[in-house]
Amino acid sequence: MGGTEVAAATRAEQCVVALAECFRGDGEIVANPIGTVPMIAGRLARATFEPDLMVTDGEAALVAGDEAFGWPSGKVVEYYNPYRSMFDIVWSGRRHVVMGASQIDPYGNQNFAAIGADYQRPKAQLLGFRGAPGNTVNHATSYWIPVHSPRVFVEKVDVVSGVGWDRAAAAGRAATEYLDLRRVVTNLAVLDFGGPEHRMRLVSVHPGVEPEEVAAATGFPLATAPEVTVTRAPTAEDLRLIRTVIDPDGLRDREVR
Numbered sequence: 001m002g003g004t005e006v007a008a009a010t011r012a013e014q015c016v017v018a019l020a021e022c023f024r025g026d027g028e029i030v031a032n033p034i035g036t037v038p039m040i041a042g043r044l045a046r047a048t049f050e051p052d053l054m055v056t057d058g059e060a061a062l063v064a065g066d067e068a069f070g071w072p073s074g075k076v077v078e079y080y081n082p083y084r085s086m087f088d089i090v091w092s093g094r095r096h097v098v099m100g101a102s103q104i105d106p107y108g109n110q111n112f113a114a115i116g117a118d119y120q121r122p123k124a125q126l127l128g129f130r131g132a133p134g135n136t137v138n139h140a141t142s143y144w145i146p147v148h149s150p151r152v153f154v155e156k157v158d159v160v161s162g163v164g165w166d167r168a169a170a171a172g173r174a175a176t177e178y179l180d181l182r183r184v185v186t187n188l189a190v191l192d193f194g195g196p197e198h199r200m201r202l203v204s205v206h207p208g209v210e211p212e213e214v215a216a217a218t219g220f221p222l223a224t225a226p227e228v229t230v231t232r233a234p235t236a237e238d239l240r241l242i243r244t245v246i247d248p249d250g251l252r253d254r255e256v257r
Helices: 011-021 034-047 083-092 132-136 165-171 211-216 236-246
Strands: 030-033 055-056 060-066 076-080 093-098 140-144 178-186 189-192 202-206 223-230
Touching: 011 060, 011 178, 011 236, 030 034, 034 055, 034 093, 034 236, 055 236, 083 132, 083 140, 093 132, 202 211
Parallel strands: 030 055, 030 093, 093 140, 140 178, 202 223
Antiparallel strands: 055 060, 060 076, 178 189, 189 202
């Protein structure tokens, strides 16, 4: 009837939607998605189903507007938020961060500090610990893994940057009371920690992916949800926002092929 046909969603756009869903129900908190695809996802969540989210510019401000990478020109600052203020938000628990991981284990222990069993002489020095320990024991944390592989999903991480369920339980109530590991989104699937004793569990696979493919790309046995579904597809409005407003330059495709 004369309408313009919308091109099918790419895998990158599928991942954006899956990450945006991590923020559903969060309400008025600071959404701090770190990285290209997570940043796009946070803007999409706010532009569609979570309008009260406060989002950062990745530096020291909370900003208005849906465009993810149009700064510094046109940036509208709602609130200046240097680290001294961000730490107050972290301690209060009013934050949901999406971090990356060089390694992650069945209980959600995360490593982006170093690769190698000897931390004093690592095979590869990475980012360090950054804010991962404080994030994981103070507020909601999700993870974004752009390449799902056994090198990332390991039985035991070399160094613990972000705290997982088993280590938090061993540390006691001070660590478990506010531990809130939500989701792990990858280029293949969505996972949570709803398995036995909070082990990682397969929740959904992206269109075109089979559960067996996810299992083969994981370096430990995965628990599975009672019904493994297909990840929600982007709507026409999601695609319009992603392609023309939030990420018109297509930076998402550099991270997910």
